Amino acid sequence: MLSDPNTMAALWWAVILSGLYHGLNPGMGWPLAVSAALMERKTDALPKALGLLAIGHLLAMLVILLPFSMMLFLTEWETDIRIGAGILVIGMGTYLLINRRHPKFLARVHPAKLGLWSFLAANAHGAGLMLVPLFLGICALDADTGHKAAEALMSGNILTAFFVALAHTSAMTLAGGVIALTIYLWLGLKFLSKTWFNLDLVWAVSLVFVGAFGIHTALNGH
Amino acid sequence: MNLRPDPTFHASPKLAMQAPVENYAFTVMLSPDGSQSDGIAVVDLNPKSETYGEIVHKVIVPNKGDEFHHFGWNACSSSLSPLTGHAFLERRYLIVPGIRSSRVYVIDVKEPLEAKIHKIIEPEEIFEKTGYSRPHTIHCGPEGIYVSTLGGGGKDGTDGPPGIFIMDCETFEVIGQYEMDRGKQDKHYDFWWNLPQDYMVSSEWGLPPQFENGVVPEDLLSNKYGHSIHFWDLRRRKNIQTIDFGENYQMALEIRPAHDPTKSYGFCGVVVDTTNLQGAIFTWWRGDDGTWQAKKTITIDPRPEKPENLPPLLQGFEAVPPLVTDIDLSLDDKYLYVACWGLGEMHQYDVSDPMNPKLAGKVELGGIARGTAHPNGKPFVYGPQMVEVSRDGKRVYWTNSLYSTWDDQFYPNDEGGQMVMARVGENGGIELDKDFYVDFPKGYRGHQIRLEGGDCSTDSFCYPSV
Numbered sequence: 001m002l003s004d005p006n007t008m009a010a011l012w013w014a015v016i017l018s019g020l021y022h023g024l025n026p027g028m029g030w031p032l033a034v035s036a037a038l039m040e041r042k043t044d045a046l047p048k049a050l051g052l053l054a055i056g057h058l059l060a061m062l063v064i065l066l067p068f069s070m071m072l073f074l075t076e077w078e079t080d081i082r083i084g085a086g087i088l089v090i091g092m093g094t095y096l097l098i099n100r101r102h103p104k105f106l107a108r109v110h111p112a113k114l115g116l117w118s119f120l121a122a123n124a125h126g127a128g129l130m131l132v133p134l135f136l137g138i139c140a141l142d143a144d145t146g147h148k149a150a151e152a153l154m155s156g157n158i159l160t161a162f163f164v165a166l167a168h169t170s171a172m173t174l175a176g177g178v179i180a181l182t183i184y185l186w187l188g189l190k191f192l193s194k195t196w197f198n199l200d201l202v203w204a205v206s207l208v209f210v211g212a213f214g215i216h217t218a219l220n221g222h
Numbered sequence: 223m224n225l226r227p228d229p230t231f232h233a234s235p236k237l238a239m240q241a242p243v244e245n246y247a248f249t250v251m252l253s254p255d256g257s258q259s260d261g262i263a264v265v266d267l268n269p270k271s272e273t274y275g276e277i278v279h280k281v282i283v284p285n286k287g288d289e290f291h292h293f294g295w296n297a298c299s300s301s302l303s304p305l306t307g308h309a310f311l312e313r314r315y316l317i318v319p320g321i322r323s324s325r326v327y328v329i330d331v332k333e334p335l336e337a338k339i340h341k342i343i344e345p346e347e348i349f350e351k352t353g354y355s356r357p358h359t360i361h362c363g364p365e366g367i368y369v370s371t372l373g374g375g376g377k378d379g380t381d382g383p384p385g386i387f388i389m390d391c392e393t394f395e396v397i398g399q400y401e402m403d404r405g406k407q408d409k410h411y412d413f414w415w416n417l418p419q420d421y422m423v424s425s426e427w428g429l430p431p432q433f434e435n436g437v438v439p440e441d442l443l444s445n446k447y448g449h450s451i452h453f454w455d456l457r458r459r460k461n462i463q464t465i466d467f468g469e470n471y472q473m474a475l476e477i478r479p480a481h482d483p484t485k486s487y488g489f490c491g492v493v494v495d496t497t498n499l500q501g502a503i504f505t506w507w508r509g510d511d512g513t514w515q516a517k518k519t520i521t522i523d524p525r526p527e528k529p530e531n532l533p534p535l536l537q538g539f540e541a542v543p544p545l546v547t548d549i550d551l552s553l554d555d556k557y558l559y560v561a562c563w564g565l566g567e568m569h570q571y572d573v574s575d576p577m578n579p580k581l582a583g584k585v586e587l588g589g590i591a592r593g594t595a596h597p598n599g600k601p602f603v604y605g606p607q608m609v610e611v612s613r614d615g616k617r618v619y620w621t622n623s624l625y626s627t628w629d630d631q632f633y634p635n636d637e638g639g640q641m642v643m644a645r646v647g648e649n650g651g652i653e654l655d656k657d658f659y660v661d662f663p664k665g666y667r668g669h670q671i672r673l674e675g676g677d678c679s680t681d682s683f684c685y686p687s688v
Contacts, residue, residue, distance in 0.1 A: 026304050026309070027304055027307065027309070028304075029304055030304075031302070031303075031304050031685075032303075032304055032305070034685070035303075035418060035684060035685050038484075038685055038686045038688060039418055039483065039484055039686060041484070101392065102306070102307030102308065103307070104365065104366075106305065106306070106307060107305065107306045107307075107364040107365045107366075107457075108364075108365070108457055109305065109457065110420055110457050110458075111303075111305055111417070111418050111420055111457075112420070117305060188688075189233040189234050189237060189685050189688065190233070190237055192233045192302065192685070193226075193227040193229075193231060193232070193233060193302060194226075196226065196227050196302075196309055197225060197226060198224065198225045198226070198309075198310045200310075
């Protein structure tokens with residue numbers, strides 16, 4: 001078993017790695033940033049589009065994480081909440097494994113509304129849920145080490161939710177930004193389709209894996 | 223589902239032009255009297271092949287009287303938009319509607335030489351789920367496969383307006399009507415769009431009683447065919463503006479937007495101006511104030527002819543109208559090809575300046591009261607009609623038939639089906655290839671052509687050429 005500080009560091013790295021992973025996935029939107037810069041014929045449009053995608057993604061993380069941070073107020077139910085969350089995440093992964101269709105309503109969003117699209121796409125794919133077990137693990141470690149009062153604990157958890165969402169979204173934007181810029185400035189559009197891999201299966205399996213990890217750590221005291 | 227995007231999906235028109243050239247064409251085989259079943263001919267286009275220029279496979283459907291006309295792909299370059307989540311579809315199926323039967327066939331052409339029927343959607347299902355009939359143009363887009371129809375409900379298709387319906391792009395299940403607010407639109411024909419700019423344009427031919435048994439001269443002379451085009455908010459499914467070309471511009475047919483999605487203009491062909499029998503092309507564009515505008519930018523004059531040489535329908539006019547029945551725009555948005563089915567000519571216009579097209583090339587072939595033979599000495603029945611341009615813009619293919627009953631009115635004594643090809647010169651100009659001449663099996667006429675890997679009237683692009 002890892003020591004607490006090491007576990008903490010590992011959980012934060014997992015938050016960042018999941019961000020990089022989401023960012024590299026074209027399905028989370030970086031090709032739209034390339035398209036925006038080319039359509040408007042100015043490089044400025046690229047970071048602007050990435051920014052909109054990031055805001056949408058950040059909000060999608062927060063709408064999932066914040067309710068969980070509130071629930072942790074019920075400290076005596078902590079283990080049950082973590083197990084429940086793990087089951088929920090596994091459920092989402094299993095659903096995506098069985099139902100391989102893409103949600104139709106995403107195609108109804110106007111192509112210029114990148115923030116809205118990013119928010120809906122992240123939720124539809126359970127991107128926020130993927131963070132929940134990691135987030136709950138971090139909160140649990142915080143509580144273990146701090147012995148804080150309940151109120152302080154709750155505000156601490158809310159703050160943690162913001163930090164987790166921010167760290168994850170920053171990593172996502174960085175990864176998407178690097179690949180979008182590289183294609184826009186050097187490689188050219190030909191690489192857009194070349195770098196596109198079908199991650200649907202990997203994504204669904206990741207959710208199941210993260211959910212199982214959450215249950216495991218809840219039951220083993222971290 | 224693939225693990226990578228289909229190699230025939232291209233981010234921009236320029237990349238599509240640079241991709242490997244087509245090896246096969248898929249061409250409609252129409253039995254005009256319904257005595258045989260219609261089909262799709264697979265034509266070998268590889269000049270190195272021993273069977274170059276021959277029909278190497280046929281998919282003949284089990285029913286008769288479908289009247290194949292236009293058709294399209296289940297998926298195209300539009301799938302490369304992350305917005306729609308269709309990146310891993312295969313360009314594998316041709317969606318082939320029967321314009322007379324309202325039946326839709328899904329044909330699997332993954333192995334062109336073993337192409338076969340994958341699914342048949344019976345007319346009743348389309349009537350029931352959409353309220354439309356007589357399916358026509360196919361485009362694959364954000365919400366799946368969009369199918370325009372020429373008829374509404376009821377036996378003669380006049381019970382309610384025609385419109386567009388959507389099919390699922392994976393299961394081919396008919397989902398339902400596209401329109402939420404159709405505005406003034408009450409007739410239909412073609413449609414196309416600009417996906418990043420999120421607009422669609424649709425056009426008008428006429429209602430089923432106006433075409434199924436032949437052109438109705440009284441309706442034409444009293445300007446009762448379609449003469450408007452409609453602009454739509456694509457995602458909101460709402461008609462935002464209707465432009466009436468003027469009632470004398472009868473039958474506004476093919477819609478050809480510029481392929482480069484940064485551009486906000488396109489073209490529409492008009493069959494006949496009833497005041498002078500001219501054919502016309504309108505350029506439409508979005509003005510600085512955001513509203514749509516249209517202006518006639520090409521006119522093609524009729525040719526005077528002695529009445530005794532003309533079919534009864536035209537004898538009173540003593541002229542051959544050009545009859546602009548199809549147009550097609552090269553992927554670099556440079557050349558617009560205009561089929562003059564009455565005159566028997568294929569025109570090539572340089573439309574680099576879309577407001578000021580210039581005639582760049584011309585081929586004479588077939589034609590009313592002229593019947594120009596192919597350079598190989600063989601006949602070309604009727605005139606140049608459905609035209610398709612290769613992605614690299616170097617080869618232009620076309621067939622001869624317009625629509626069963628209309629062929630018989632304008633060319634009463636002729637019968638046959640041919641597909642030919644012209645080569646495009648370095649600096650424009652077109653010349654028929656003497657060695658490419660596909661004669662269709664007895665009793666069949668040709669109509670729309672689709673090229674393997676996409677062509678100039680199928681693919682919609684989400685990224686600009688740079």
